[in-house]
Amino acid sequence: DVKxxxxxxxxxxxxxxxxxxxxxxxxxxxNMFWYRQDPGLGLRLxxxxxxxxxxxxxxxxxxxxxxxxxxxxxxxxxxxxxTNQTSMYLCASSLGWQPQHFGDGTxxxxx
Amino acid sequence: GENVEQHPSTLSxxxxxxxxxxxxxxxxxxxxxxxxxxxxxKRPQLIIDIRSNVGEKKDQRIAVxxxxxxxxxxxxxxxxxxxxSAVYFCAAVHGSGNTGKLIFGQGTTLQVKP
Numbered sequence: 001d002v003k004x005x006x007x008x009x010x011x012x013x014x015x016x017x018x019x020x021x022x023x024x025x026x027x028x029x030x031n032m033f034w035y036r037q038d039p040g041l042g043l044r045l046x047x048x049x050x051x052x053x054x055x056x057x058x059x060x061x062x063x064x065x066x067x068x069x070x071x072x073x074x075x076x077x078x079x080x081x082x083t084n085q086t087s088m089y090l091c092a093s094s095l096g097w098q099p100q101h102f103g104d105g106t107x108x109x110x111x
Numbered sequence: 112g113e114n115v116e117q118h119p120s121t122l123s124x125x126x127x128x129x130x131x132x133x134x135x136x137x138x139x140x141x142x143x144x145x146x147x148x149x150x151x152x153k154r155p156q157l158i159i160d161i162r163s164n165v166g167e168k169k170d171q172r173i174a175v176x177x178x179x180x181x182x183x184x185x186x187x188x189x190x191x192x193x194x195x196s197a198v199y200f201c202a203a204v205h206g207s208g209n210t211g212k213l214i215f216g217q218g219t220t221l222q223v224k225p
Contacts, residue, residue: 031211031212033212035215040120040217040218041217042117042200042215042216042217042218043155043200043215043218044215045212045213045214048212058212090154090155094211095211096211097143097204097211098211099145099157099160100145100157100211100213101157102147102154102155102156103154104153104154105154
Protein backbone atom coordinates (compact mmCIF):
# COMPACT_ATOMS: atom_id res chain seq x y z
CA ASP A 1 0.00 0.00 0.00
CA VAL A 2 1.30 3.43 -0.93
CA LYS A 3 2.36 5.54 2.00
CA UNK A 4 2.67 9.31 1.76
CA UNK A 5 3.88 10.83 5.00
CA UNK A 6 3.73 14.49 5.91
CA UNK A 7 6.03 15.56 8.71
CA UNK A 8 3.44 17.39 10.83
CA UNK A 9 -0.35 17.20 11.28
CA UNK A 10 -0.55 20.61 12.95
CA UNK A 11 1.86 23.51 12.80
CA UNK A 12 1.71 27.02 14.23
CA UNK A 13 4.13 29.66 12.98
CA UNK A 14 4.50 33.41 13.12
CA UNK A 15 4.23 35.97 10.35
CA UNK A 16 7.54 36.42 8.54
CA UNK A 17 8.96 33.04 9.53
CA UNK A 18 10.39 30.66 6.94
CA UNK A 19 8.33 27.48 7.07
CA UNK A 20 9.22 24.04 5.76
CA UNK A 21 6.62 21.34 5.10
CA UNK A 22 8.05 17.93 4.35
CA UNK A 23 6.54 15.04 2.39
CA UNK A 24 7.96 11.56 1.86
CA UNK A 25 6.57 8.73 -0.27
CA UNK A 26 7.75 5.13 -0.21
CA UNK A 27 6.63 3.85 -3.63
CA UNK A 28 9.30 5.26 -5.96
CA UNK A 29 6.74 7.57 -7.59
CA UNK A 30 8.09 10.07 -10.12
CA ASN A 31 5.38 12.67 -9.59
CA MET A 32 4.80 14.62 -6.40
CA PHE A 33 2.38 17.44 -5.71
CA TRP A 34 1.60 20.11 -3.12
CA TYR A 35 -1.95 21.41 -2.73
CA ARG A 36 -3.67 23.73 -0.38
CA GLN A 37 -7.25 23.06 0.63
CA ASP A 38 -9.60 25.84 1.65
CA PRO A 39 -13.38 25.59 2.21
CA GLY A 40 -15.34 26.13 -0.99
CA LEU A 41 -12.19 26.26 -3.13
CA GLY A 42 -11.36 22.59 -3.38
CA LEU A 43 -7.77 21.47 -3.86
CA ARG A 44 -5.56 24.03 -5.53
CA LEU A 45 -2.18 23.02 -6.90
CA UNK A 46 0.78 25.02 -5.62
CA UNK A 47 3.73 23.19 -7.23
CA UNK A 48 4.46 19.79 -8.63
CA UNK A 49 7.53 17.82 -9.58
CA UNK A 50 7.86 15.01 -12.12
CA UNK A 51 11.48 14.14 -11.42
CA UNK A 52 14.31 14.84 -9.03
CA UNK A 53 15.33 18.51 -9.16
CA UNK A 54 12.47 19.24 -11.55
CA UNK A 55 9.59 21.47 -10.52
CA UNK A 56 6.72 23.27 -12.16
CA UNK A 57 4.38 25.95 -10.90
CA UNK A 58 0.80 25.07 -10.28
CA UNK A 59 -2.12 27.48 -10.08
CA UNK A 60 -1.12 29.39 -6.92
CA UNK A 61 2.70 29.37 -6.57
CA UNK A 62 3.09 32.91 -5.23
CA UNK A 63 4.74 33.00 -1.83
CA UNK A 64 5.89 29.38 -2.05
CA UNK A 65 8.88 27.46 -3.31
CA UNK A 66 9.70 23.75 -3.42
CA UNK A 67 12.67 21.45 -3.28
CA UNK A 68 13.11 17.92 -4.57
CA UNK A 69 16.66 16.73 -3.96
CA UNK A 70 15.67 13.06 -3.66
CA UNK A 71 12.98 11.13 -5.45
CA UNK A 72 11.08 10.22 -2.30
CA UNK A 73 11.03 13.68 -0.69
CA UNK A 74 9.25 16.85 -1.79
CA UNK A 75 9.43 19.93 0.42
CA UNK A 76 7.21 22.99 0.37
CA UNK A 77 8.74 26.22 1.60
CA UNK A 78 6.95 29.36 2.68
CA UNK A 79 9.69 31.96 2.28
CA UNK A 80 8.08 34.55 4.59
CA UNK A 81 4.85 33.24 6.07
CA UNK A 82 1.78 35.44 5.98
CA THR A 83 -1.63 35.05 7.60
CA ASN A 84 -3.30 34.35 4.25
CA GLN A 85 -1.23 31.18 4.03
CA THR A 86 -3.13 29.68 6.96
CA SER A 87 -4.63 26.56 5.40
CA MET A 88 -4.60 22.78 5.10
CA TYR A 89 -1.67 21.58 2.98
CA LEU A 90 -1.83 18.23 1.23
CA CYS A 91 0.97 16.35 -0.44
CA ALA A 92 0.35 13.66 -3.06
CA SER A 93 2.37 11.34 -5.27
CA SER A 94 1.68 9.30 -8.38
CA LEU A 95 3.30 7.01 -10.93
CA GLY A 96 2.73 8.30 -14.44
CA TRP A 97 -1.00 8.36 -15.19
CA GLN A 98 -1.87 6.30 -12.13
CA PRO A 99 -4.08 7.86 -9.42
CA GLN A 100 -2.58 10.26 -6.94
CA HIS A 101 -2.15 9.12 -3.34
CA PHE A 102 -2.46 11.72 -0.62
CA GLY A 103 -0.85 12.26 2.74
CA ASP A 104 -2.85 13.10 5.87
CA GLY A 105 -2.32 16.82 5.49
CA THR A 106 -0.72 19.55 7.58
CA UNK A 107 -2.98 22.15 9.14
CA UNK A 108 -0.83 25.27 9.21
CA UNK A 109 -1.75 28.35 11.21
CA UNK A 110 0.17 31.59 10.74
CA UNK A 111 -0.27 34.03 13.61
CA GLY B 112 -6.44 27.30 -18.60
CA GLU B 113 -8.11 24.05 -17.66
CA ASN B 114 -11.09 24.41 -15.37
CA VAL B 115 -13.31 21.88 -13.60
CA GLU B 116 -16.69 22.97 -12.28
CA GLN B 117 -18.49 20.79 -9.73
CA HIS B 118 -22.13 20.92 -8.61
CA PRO B 119 -23.81 20.98 -6.21
CA SER B 120 -21.58 22.33 -3.45
CA THR B 121 -23.75 20.65 -0.81
CA LEU B 122 -26.15 17.73 -1.10
CA SER B 123 -28.39 16.24 1.55
CA UNK B 124 -30.23 12.95 1.00
CA UNK B 125 -32.13 10.42 3.07
CA UNK B 126 -30.50 7.09 3.72
CA UNK B 127 -31.33 4.71 0.91
CA UNK B 128 -31.83 7.44 -1.69
CA UNK B 129 -29.48 8.05 -4.61
CA UNK B 130 -27.01 10.93 -4.88
CA UNK B 131 -25.62 12.45 -8.07
CA UNK B 132 -22.70 14.87 -8.34
CA UNK B 133 -21.87 16.50 -11.67
CA UNK B 134 -18.66 17.96 -13.07
CA UNK B 135 -17.79 19.73 -16.29
CA UNK B 136 -14.31 20.29 -17.69
CA UNK B 137 -12.90 22.62 -20.28
CA UNK B 138 -9.87 20.82 -21.78
CA UNK B 139 -11.07 18.50 -24.53
CA UNK B 140 -7.69 16.70 -24.34
CA UNK B 141 -8.42 15.45 -20.79
CA UNK B 142 -8.63 11.67 -20.80
CA UNK B 143 -8.64 10.59 -17.16
CA UNK B 144 -11.24 11.47 -14.52
CA UNK B 145 -10.86 10.30 -10.91
CA UNK B 146 -13.23 10.84 -8.00
CA UNK B 147 -11.97 11.25 -4.44
CA UNK B 148 -13.80 10.96 -1.13
CA UNK B 149 -12.57 12.87 1.89
CA UNK B 150 -14.04 12.03 5.27
CA UNK B 151 -13.80 14.59 8.03
CA UNK B 152 -10.21 14.99 9.19
CA LYS B 153 -8.88 12.40 6.76
CA ARG B 154 -6.97 12.35 3.51
CA PRO B 155 -8.74 12.29 0.11
CA GLN B 156 -8.98 8.73 -1.16
CA LEU B 157 -9.69 7.53 -4.66
CA ILE B 158 -13.06 5.80 -4.91
CA ILE B 159 -13.48 5.36 -8.66
CA ASP B 160 -11.96 6.63 -11.88
CA ILE B 161 -12.75 6.51 -15.58
CA ARG B 162 -10.72 6.91 -18.75
CA SER B 163 -11.98 8.54 -21.90
CA ASN B 164 -12.32 5.33 -23.87
CA VAL B 165 -15.11 4.21 -21.51
CA GLY B 166 -18.58 5.76 -21.09
CA GLU B 167 -19.52 4.23 -17.75
CA LYS B 168 -17.90 2.33 -14.91
CA LYS B 169 -19.50 0.72 -11.87
CA ASP B 170 -18.17 -0.52 -8.56
CA GLN B 171 -20.90 -1.85 -6.28
CA ARG B 172 -23.03 1.16 -5.26
CA ILE B 173 -20.86 3.69 -7.06
CA ALA B 174 -20.88 4.50 -10.76
CA VAL B 175 -19.31 7.16 -12.92
CA UNK B 176 -20.53 8.25 -16.35
CA UNK B 177 -18.60 10.27 -18.91
CA UNK B 178 -19.91 12.29 -21.85
CA UNK B 179 -16.86 13.42 -23.82
CA UNK B 180 -18.88 15.36 -26.36
CA UNK B 181 -20.49 17.50 -23.69
CA UNK B 182 -17.34 17.43 -21.52
CA UNK B 183 -19.08 16.36 -18.38
CA UNK B 184 -18.91 13.42 -16.01
CA UNK B 185 -21.00 12.41 -13.02
CA UNK B 186 -20.76 10.33 -9.86
CA UNK B 187 -23.79 8.25 -8.91
CA UNK B 188 -24.17 6.69 -5.47
CA UNK B 189 -27.13 4.37 -5.00
CA UNK B 190 -28.63 3.14 -1.73
CA UNK B 191 -26.77 5.76 0.24
CA UNK B 192 -25.64 5.01 3.77
CA UNK B 193 -24.57 7.34 6.62
CA UNK B 194 -20.93 6.34 6.05
CA UNK B 195 -21.16 7.87 2.55
CA SER B 196 -21.27 11.29 4.24
CA ALA B 197 -18.09 13.08 3.17
CA VAL B 198 -16.70 15.66 0.77
CA TYR B 199 -16.39 14.37 -2.79
CA PHE B 200 -13.98 15.83 -5.35
CA CYS B 201 -13.97 15.25 -9.07
CA ALA B 202 -10.83 15.86 -11.11
CA ALA B 203 -9.59 15.84 -14.69
CA VAL B 204 -6.06 15.22 -15.88
CA HIS B 205 -4.41 18.21 -17.48
CA GLY B 206 -1.80 18.53 -20.16
CA SER B 207 0.26 16.03 -22.06
CA GLY B 208 3.11 13.85 -21.00
CA ASN B 209 3.37 11.77 -17.91
CA THR B 210 3.09 14.23 -15.07
CA GLY B 211 -0.39 13.14 -13.95
CA LYS B 212 -1.31 16.72 -13.07
CA LEU B 213 -4.95 16.95 -11.99
CA ILE B 214 -7.37 19.86 -11.89
CA PHE B 215 -9.88 19.44 -9.07
CA GLY B 216 -13.45 20.59 -8.74
CA GLN B 217 -14.51 22.67 -5.76
CA GLY B 218 -15.94 19.71 -3.84
CA THR B 219 -19.42 18.53 -2.82
CA THR B 220 -20.34 17.98 0.81
CA LEU B 221 -22.69 15.02 0.92
CA GLN B 222 -24.81 14.46 4.01
CA VAL B 223 -26.77 11.22 4.31
CA LYS B 224 -29.45 11.46 6.96
CA PRO B 225 -30.35 8.25 8.79
